[in-house]
Amino acid sequence: MKVKVLLCSMLILGSLSYAAEVDSVAQEVMSEVQNIEAEYQALVQKEMERKEEFRQEKEALEKEVQELKERQLGREELYAKLKEDSKIRWHRDEYKKLLKRFDEYYNKLEQKIADKEQQIVELTKLLEVLN
DSSP states (O other), X not given: OHHHXXXXXXXXXXXXXXXXXXXXXXXXXXXXXXXXXHHHHHHHHHHHHHHHHHHHHHHHHHHHHHHHHHXXXXXHHHHHHHHHHHHHXXXXXXXXXXXXXXXXXXXXXXXXXXXXXXXXXXXXXXXXXXX
């Protein structure tokens, strides 16, 4: 009889300690899940901030490209005038130098516009991927 009581009490104590251990493990798992969710939310927030930075950079580049293109508008008239003057004016060499500088400036301007437009395309693709 004493053996039965002893065995029953050991069984009861074992099951109680096992239940307490399961609760402890469950709480640890829930705590870990909450930590993971918090880290996930922090990463999502960083992604949103980064995406907003890309969007602002794209808008700034588009504005800059528009301004650079506006500089190009009067190019043809001035170019024709310089070319004409480099042929008929007294200081032809000076006009030719000026014409050469003019060409270099507008070539650099066109290259700058092309580079900025390429950056805009890349940012647009990146933003599409992030959405």
